[in-house]
Amino acid sequence: MRNGRAAVFIAAAGAAIAMWLIGDWVPPAALNRINNVLFLAAPSLAACSAGWAARSSTGRYRIAWICLTVGLFGWAVGAASVIYVESILGGRLLTTSQTWPFVLFPIGCGAAFLLFPTGLTKRHLGRFLLDGMVVAGSFFLVFWLVVMDEVYKAGGTDKQLTQFLPAVYAALEIVVLTLGLLLIVRGPSSQRATLVLLTAGLLGVILSDSVYTYITVKHVYPHGSFVDTGWIAGMFLIMIAALTARQPTAPPPKVRTESAWASVWLPGLTAILVLLAAMTEPMVDLTSRPVMVLGACLACAIFIRQFLAISDNQRLLAEMADQALRDPLTGVANYTGFNERLAEVMERRERDRAPVALMVLDLNDFKLVNDSYGHPAGDRLLMLVGDRITRAVRPDDTVARLGGDEFAVVMTGPVDDSERVGARVVDAFTAPFMVDGHELAIRPSAGLALAKADDPGLDAETLLKQADTAMYSAKWAGSGGVHLFTPEMASTRVDRELFRTTDVPERSGSAVLTLLSDLRHAVNRGELTLGYQPQFRLNTGDLVGFEALVRWPQPDGSVLMPLDFLPMVRRNGMMDEVTDLVLGKACEDCAQWRATGIEASVAVNLFAPLLADATVPGRAAAALSASGLPPSQLTIEVTENMVLGDLAQTRHVLNQLREQHIRVAIDDFGTGYSTLSYLRDLPNDEVKLDRYFVAPVLTDPTAAAVVVAVVNLAHTLGMTTVAEGVENAQTAAWLQKHGCDIGQGYFYGAPIDFDTLLERFGPRRAATPRTAPASAKSN
Structure with a gap:
């Protein structure tokens, strides 16, 4: 609350100072001295505020605010150099050694923007930065045509190299501003207010820098004019952002850059801006070396980004096709994916005579989990089951959820290997599952059917029926392990209603699950x-x-x-x-x-x-x-x-x-x-x-x-x-x-x-x- 009041006071003071500077209500000499004080005090206070935010933050947030503090401190050092040269030495133009501290400001701001957790994965951070480069490159090219080209020509052939630092500084500022704008659109909502204030402050500084750079080409710029308002107001906004920032307690949600509309229209929009700016300039300016280099770099960046956008779309289509064959809860194959895989391996068996094995598993007493602890707990148990089965099989085996609490594994290769994999899957259920603090001793009934190379007339549907029959035989036998299908099983009628939990005495579902866990311990300890x-x-x-x-x-x-x-x-x-x-x-x-x-x-x-x-x-x-x-x-x-x-x-x-x-x-x-x-x-x-x-x-x-x-x-x-x-x-x-x-x-x-x-x-x-x-x- 105290920080909020301070921020409101700063905002009001900043507005009053801006009106005072614009209104020209005091003599020029006094205005110049007061302006020099504000020109130095604003970045200094902003640096102190950012340092306070760093002290009250942790992790990446602290590092981000430290970087911003360093950048603001560099700007304050540069401001002190300007005041010293103009007021003490009576100079009118800063040397390169006197202006380099200003470069720390966009570097610090850029580092801070990149360090603020935004929910971008490493995979998509490169695309995000490339979007920033495209937008920043377009804006900088427009800025060059409108402003920096005049500075470049005014310097003359011998002095063009001395203009390199202002160009770099302008480019860095535009890149950082672009990052801020993109983060406002794509960043987490919990950080949006802070990002808006920081970006607005940066925008104020950049606008004043741009106007200052342009008019210095025409005449000598004295401090105390309207341009100073942007610098001072920008620093005040950054100060407010630092004082009102709050570190979120939860990590930001993951975002995907290829799903944002900006990735589609942003390159085209920036290209239109460049074309509009180019239409206002003479041909001699458009063919200058800096414009040609910048234009070529921008064209390459746009081409690369569009290529990545197409690649992203193709990958998304492939992911959608893969997700259509996967169970959304457990991540294993769904019934459709299972049927496609089984049909594929059975067709390969007919062609290459490669044996196929199919195992079907059903979780015993799974209904009690849903009845006792709720369906969310049952879903979490299914996720753990799918993970255990997946870790127990070989990389080429296919794990699928057929529906409910029934899973299947499609295996190829030697029959003995498939039987060993089946035993390993069942053994994976030996350890109990921990779900919401409850220890659940859930075991499967497993049936295995084999399609050997020399078995004639065996199709996928028949193999599935055989595995299902063997599974119910295992459920009826209650002996654990994997039951291998035999022809005698097919001639024995199995009433599946017998496998419901009605043969358990009257107990609540949670009591039965607790009893089951205790029973397993009692058996293991010989009690x-x-x-x-x-x-x-x-x-x-x-x-x-x-x-x-x-x-x-x-x-x-x-x-x-x-x-x-x-x-x-x-x-x-x-x-x-x-x-x-x-x-x-x-x-x-x-x-x-x-x-x-x-x-x-x-x-x-x-x-x-x-x-x-x-x-x-x-x-x-x-x-x-x-x-x-x-x-x-x-x-x-x-x-x-x-x-x-x-x-x-x-x-x-x-x-x-x-x-x-x-x-x-x-x-x-x-x-x-x-x-x-x-x-x-x-x-x-x-x-x-x-x-x-x-x-x-x-x-x-x-x-x-x-x-x-x-x-x-x-x-x-x-x-x-x-x-x-x-x-x-x-x-x-x-x-x-x-x-x-x-x-x-x-x-x-x-x-x-x-x-x-x-x-x-x-x-x-x-x-x-x-x-x-x-x-x-x-x-």
């Missing part, structure tokens, strides 16, 4: 635990084994059941880690309880799509080897209603497990889509009847008939039968009567932890079933 539910032989009552059931303890002492978190495990590609964790813990615990004398095996439930993974037998063998548990004491239970995909590969994996003497059981038998076909097609040692059929056998004749039929069929096929959901002694007796082998349920015991297992079933305790029914809760 999941196992509960063990006992299984008894029905005809003898002997303990035969335990089913391992995964649990997730919470910091508040509560425990989450599988239905609370396994859907997230499946959708977010953590099933491999959880499977290895459960296998390792179960085998280790079983080996320990057997070492204490508890003769019981352990059963581990594997998510069925994992059994199409050829690494499962090796992982099971590693868990057995690490724990020392005999393979015959491990049973792998396959959830029957989730078997999906490559049945031939699943059969091969199960055969490998049985060759290692690991038992295989079909869990939840009777609830799937292809119950009997799995009994026929998959190698099994055991069938576990779902509680849906077991619980009502005493009251529902249909359920009882189904159980009897399955027990008889299993025995015919040489399989053991296990009844789940045995809640009372009557049901246990009925099952024993009809030939069922093993019973499991709350009648025999609820799931217990390892320590309770040792206490209850150790050598000091009787390993007999409970004689009273327990709670009817599900396990």
Whole structure:
């Protein structure tokens, strides 16, 4: 506020002084002395004001004001020289050594204009300076024809060289004035007031310089005339600009010079001004050496600028064409660009027999991000995802966003290389994403389809369908990694509605995302635990084994059941880690309880799509080897209603497990889509009847008939039968009567932890079933 008042006072004082000088209200001698004081005081005060602005600024702003301070100080030194020569020495013409300080003024002003942040990128700064050169060159040529030509001829042949400094000074002033005018038009609005005041002050000084140069050719110029008003008023305006300047807190927005209309009409307008000035001059002046040199330089500058304008337009057209093929949010290719690239590589494959690979990725639980933190946060997550995928692929690979949270990568080259790139892309999601201070553990489901050189009749549309099918297979399997398309996937119907978040218990979106992040940390740190539910032989009552059931303890002492978190495990590609964790813990615990004398095996439930993974037998063998548990004491239970995909590969994996003497059981038998076909097609040692059929056998004749039929069929096929959901002694007796082998349920015991297992079933305790029914809760 204080600076604003000072600026208003200076403006009022400057206006009063100008009227006083113009009005000629005092005697000439007194006016001359007062004018000399103002002529020296104005630039000195302006220099002090610019120095104060530099002191209160930082960065480039401070350097700009320092440069302006130096320029104003040079002008003040020159003004002192003029006063000394005219008033003390009685001279009328300054020497070159006495006028050189004036040159610091346009140099300092020009440096200040260039240092003020304007939003111009380095790429466009050259075009901006070239525009300034064209305009300044045109104005200087006009100025030469009107003013400097008279000075040039008046100096004579011997004195023309002494006029070089005034010409340079005039050229510099015009260049700086042009920069100021262009910056007013193109510069940031936050600096426009300061730029207007500085440019207006500079204009006042230049006008007085021009008039002074012209009339000194005609007669000797005395100080105290009207011309001095421009110099003094110009310095006052610069002083006001320095006192009222405020450094912006935000950087100026980026501007593009080729998008400005001035870049189109400016060269033509300045050329018209030159032609109009030339029409007023005789031919002898137009053919003088300085005019010819200036005209040639100006013509070259205009030609270069127009050439750059055409180049800019061509580049803009190319950028627009490229932007039409790019996703505006993530910067990767959009669906149109993806289709063009895929069609191109598939056409090249037909011609050059070059393999093509296509990977499709879909983000798991992305909808929760939008619902919890808003669509802007979801957009920022998509930008981070696009960046990670781009950094994970090779330079020749094409990353595209197909829409929503679905991405694709088009790859060419050897198949093995493409598979490695696909794995690298998925691995890039291992680290969580930080969005608005939230840690988001988002993982993709990825499917890969290959178009090998010798695959006949494979077009782009078919390849995309294959990659999409493999992606949904990966989403259903929940095992992470990249799922490679196989023909069996095409014959399996996948219901995409199953991949919505409705299988997650009722929670807010942010709570689910937080839970997902905590779950990932718990899996990585091995914090999941196992509960063990006992299984008894029905005809003898002997303990035969335990089913391992995964649990997730919470910091508040509560425990989450599988239905609370396994859907997230499946959708977010953590099933491999959880499977290895459960296998390792179960085998280790079983080996320990057997070492204490508890003769019981352990059963581990594997998510069925994992059994199409050829690494499962090796992982099971590693868990057995690490724990020392005999393979015959491990049973792998396959959830029957989730078997999906490559049945031939699943059969091969199960055969490998049985060759290692690991038992295989079909869990939840009777609830799937292809119950009997799995009994026929998959190698099994055991069938576990779902509680849906077991619980009502005493009251529902249909359920009882189904159980009897399955027990008889299993025995015919040489399989053991296990009844789940045995809640009372009557049901246990009925099952024993009809030939069922093993019973499991709350009648025999609820799931217990390892320590309770040792206490209850150790050598000091009787390993007999409970004689009273327990709670009817599900396990």
